[in-house]
Amino acid sequence: MHPAETMELSCADAWRAVTEEDLGAWRLRAASGFTGRANSALAVGDAGVPLSEALDRVCEFAHVHDIPPVVQTVVGSATERAVEAAGWVPNTAHAAGHLVSVLTGPLxxxxxxxxxxxxxxxxxxxxxxxxxxxxxxxxxxxxxxxxxxxxxxxxxxxxxxxxxxxxxxxxxxxxxxxxxxxxxxxxxxxxxxxxxxxxxxARCVLQVSVDNAPALALYERLGFTEHHRYRYWVPAWKDRFL
Structure with missing residues (x-):
């Protein structure tokens, strides 16, 4: 698995949703709408099923738990390109910012x-x-x-x-x-x-919206650098979620 995807799994272990289900290496998560990370499918690695089926499973899981269907992908990954090709779009309405920088630095x-x-x-x-x-x-x-x-x-x-x-x-x-x-x-x-x-x-990791300039400046002063970015995606046909 790509280092960015491995890092995302570690971060997910530090931010556990109320309900979680594995779909291959993917992780489906729900927490009554509290935060994007805890209410999205972390799409890293192999879902174990064709992408179209995996995305259907994301939608079904979201429906059962009364949350919008959202997928979190590593920016530039093969999974992200496939999600986009399947007709999903960036969740630009996400209040905390749909594009996030993952930073690592000293303790x-x-x-x-x-x-x-x-x-x-x-x-x-x-x-x-x-x-x-x-x-x-x-x-x-x-x-x-x-x-x-x-x-x-x-x-x-x-x-x-x-x-x-x-x-x-x-x-x-x-x-x-x-x-x-x-x-x-x-x-x-x-x-x-x-x-x-x-x-x-031995080291520190945190996530900051790319639009949060003051926080990014603080962490840069503390010696943090960008490890990768992730992005939230939603199905375009569910326009009520955009």
């Missing part, structure tokens, strides 16, 4: 201003999920696995850290507006690196 060192909580607090939930009372889907996706709940101060900033093998997967990095431009994002990343190193991680 970084610790920071005493950040603590890692054994259990997420209401303040952590409010920062990473926008609510102190998460839905069952939010709770499942954000806390399943070997997860660290990083907090800067009491309510200033938060991060979700997940370790899968030798990879630290960073997501949901958030700093309250009143506390920005004080180095808290860097501190959260550094503390997450130390937390992950103690659990066997």
């Amino acid at each position: 970084g060192g610790g920071d005493d201003a950040v603590s890692f909580l054994p259990e997420p607090t209401r303040a952590w939930w409010e920062l990473v999920a926008g609510t102190p009372e998460p839905t069952p889907a939010q709770r499942h996706v954000l806390t399943t696995g070997e997860i660290g709940h990083g907090m800067a101060g009491v309510t200033a900033g938060a991060v979700r850290a997940a370790v899968v093998g030798e990879l630290l997967h960073i997501s949901r990095l958030a700093v309250r507006p009143a506390h920005r431009r004080r180095g808290l994002a860097r501190a959260l990343m550094s503390a997450a690196g130390s937390w992950a190193a103690r659990r066997g991680a």
